[in-house]
Amino acid sequence: MxxxxxxxxxxxxxxxxxxxxxxxxxxxxxxxxxxxxxxxxxxxxxxxxxxxxxxxxxxxxxxxxxxxxxxxxxxxxxxxxxxxxxxxxxxxxxxxxxxxxxxxxxLTGDDEARLTFLAVRRWFGWSSGRLAVFDIGGGSLEIAAGSDEEPTVAVSVPLGAGRLTREGLTQDPPDKDEVRALRKRIRMEMAAVAGTVLRAGKPQRSVATSKTFRSLARICGAAPSDDGPYVPRSLNRDDLAEWMPKLTKMSAAERAELPGVSVGRSTQLVAGAMVADAVMDLFDLPSLEVCPWALREGVILSRLDQLQPR
Known part of the structure; x- marks a missing residue:
């Protein structure tokens, strides 16, 4: 169909x-x-x-x-x-x-996290064991973890790249005091939910979805989108840490010239990078695998699951 x-x-x-x-x-x-x-x-x-x-x-x-x-x-x-x-x-x-x-x-924030988790589970399969999935949107960050197709924990945190940029970064390039204040806010809000996620067990596979994570991975050396969805891609914590001070010193126009970054997304890239950095730090993840499927695919798969088999 x-x-x-x-x-x-x-x-x-x-x-x-x-x-x-x-x-x-x-x-x-x-x-x-x-x-x-x-x-x-x-x-x-x-x-x-x-x-x-x-x-x-x-x-x-x-x-x-x-x-x-x-x-x-x-x-x-x-x-x-x-x-x-x-x-x-x-x-x-x-x-x-x-x-x-x-x-x-x-959709509720928990629905977003749950459906994105379903898409990632179907993409990587059962051999992945316990999954942890992170998705940075414009308004929120979704986190889900579990060993089945339905996550054990699914939470939504108001740490979207667009929201944080509007509320915390008023200058271009960003002011260093604003960057410091925003970093503190991100880590405090994420730490408040990290325990809930980690209490259910350490993930065997940690995965990132969304345009923000894909752009950051591309900047840090991942294959371009033209290579197709089946090429393995990842975002390494050390690589992102090396890029963080560079990104904060660039203007939006300069960031738009980086590989994988559109003009529309360039203004939000610093805030998104700060969220990604906090995710890998607070959850102690040396890297995140990038999944090409996310919320849209989760919605489709959930709808197909409701159909009667032929």
Whole structure:
């Protein structure tokens, strides 16, 4: 069957069309996305502004038409922290349903962590044993760990790269005092949940997903995306530690010239790198393997699992 998956994130709104059936890996057939940066369309009260809602509705209408043109049987549409946390999020959702006929479901942070974990488990398989999975989004960091397809622990922490950049880094290049204060905040908030994750047991395989981790791995020497998804990639703690002082001294424009870093993501790279550094430090991980599957694939796999076998 052909499915459309519409992912409304804090940074990007992405329609992915896949050919999928139960028991097989979903195969990407078409991709259409824009860096809407919904979390930046907020007023002083934290509500999504009219401009942001207008752009969201416009893109979803385009995505719905494209999904129909590509022959999708259905569209699985979900949203993450930007809509989840906005005081007027439900009103925006109702407008989307009314004007686009797309039922946009808001995932909880724990749902994000759980579904991302499912995708990573299916990618690496049972031989990985106990998994620990880390995903840096625009608004939050998701952490999940366990030995089955359902994680033993799944938590969401408000340490997304976009959020931290907006709230903690006001200058370009970042001010050293702001960097120090943000580093302290990240480590305090992460330490508050680290014990819960580690108490369930030391992971046998530690994995990172998301664009932020992929960009950092590419900067530190991992293979480019053009080499395909099956090339092993990892982010090493020592390599990232060597890059950290360089990244904090660069402007966003300079970071955008690094391999694997887009202009839109370059502003958030320092905050994302600080989160990645804290993850590997506080969880005592010398490296993280990078998985090409993440939340979108988890949503697809979960949907396929609900289908009756032929």
């Amino acid at each position: 052909r499915l459309g998956v519409l992912d409304v994130g804090s940074n990007t709104v992405h329609l992915l069309v896949v050919d999928a059936h139960r028991g097989a890996a979903p195969l990407p057939a078409y991709s259409y996305k824009t860096e809407l940066r919904l979390a930046e369309h907020l007023d002083k009260e934290g509500k999504i502004a009219q401009s942001g809602a207008d752009e969201l509705v416009s893109f979803i209408n385009q995505a719905a038409e494209l999904a129909e043109d590509k022959g999708c049987e259905s569209v699985l549409a979900f949203a993450t922290s930007a809509l989840r946390e906005a005081p007027n999020g439900e009103k925006v959702l109702e407008r989307v349903r009314k004007e686009t006929e797309i039922d946009l479901q808001v």
